[in-house]
Amino acid sequence: MSIEVTNISKVYGTQKALHQISFKVNKPEIVGFLGPNGAGKSTMMKILTTYLDATEGVAKVNGHDVNTNTKQVQQSVGYLPEHNPLYLEQYVREYLSFNAQVYGVTKSRIEEVITLTGLTPEAHKTIGQLSKGYRQRVGLANALLHNPDVLILDEPTTGLDPNQLVDIRNLIKSIGKEKTVFLSTHIMQEVEAMCDRVIIINKGEIVANKTLKELRDDKEQVVIVAFDYRVEDAFLLKLPKVKQVKNTHDFTYEITFDTAEDMRSHVFDFAHDNELKILQLNQKNASLESLFRELTS
Secondary structure, rough: OOOEEEEEEEEEOEEEEEEEEEEEEOEEEEEEEOOOOOOOHHHHHHOOOOOOOOOOEEEOOOEOOOOOOOOHHHHHEEOOOOOOOOOOEEEHHHHHHHHHHHOOOOOHHHHHHHHOOOOHHHHEEEEEHHHHHHHHHHHHHHHHHHOOOOOEEEEOOOOOHHHHHHHHHHHHHHHOOOOEEEEOOHHHHHHHHHHHHEEEEOEEEEEEEEEHHHHHHHEEEEEEEEEOOOHHHHOOOOOOOEEEEEEEOEEEEEEOOOOOOHHHHHHHHHHHHHHOEEEEEEEOOOOOHHHHHHHHH
């Protein structure tokens, strides 16, 4: 088990930042850690990287307790904090060389991470000359220097333009094929594009811990249907497991069902029994963003 968190709580004075948090992350797996501002995401990440002590509970990384085996945890973890701390006046290789000495890794590893993170064309520049996207690559390269099994990334795509987003996303997905990646973000599209599973936290407590497929499937579905004649909502409301019917345009309806079962066959049977022609019949799942709003409202 790469990350194992059991009943972790963190209290600042009278404020509970985390309350009895428990979860596990396997290898290799990319897990998105989601929540609104102030939910406790960064606090949990700082506990896992030994920057903060938990008030109570146990957290382990690669089997090492974050409180009693601090050095082993730090050797196991590559960390990219939300505000990427870089020395802007240093050259890329100079900065990585400095950190390589801290980690005690060979100079050949510097060139490996430069290649891995796509920094080669910019490696001759000072960090201050780099775009935000390339600065994030420097931060990732630094986090990978000591070849850790676990990467913890706090808002790794914040402030990037669309092209930079795609580049960093592909890089993280590539890394996640061999390592455990635990990342926080507020960009739902990035979660859907990168992650195998999501853990949603709200007010210091976990409100969801599921794969993306599970998170979508166990929620309501919407069937969009267009008939050749107008149908009274009352008739459609008699369909099984119907939660809501909405006439969106002319003879087109959005029927919300409170089930993961594909209900299009029931709508087809309804049309057949009532001698209606179906001009359109599609299924629409609620987006992750909608689910996030629902769980954290």
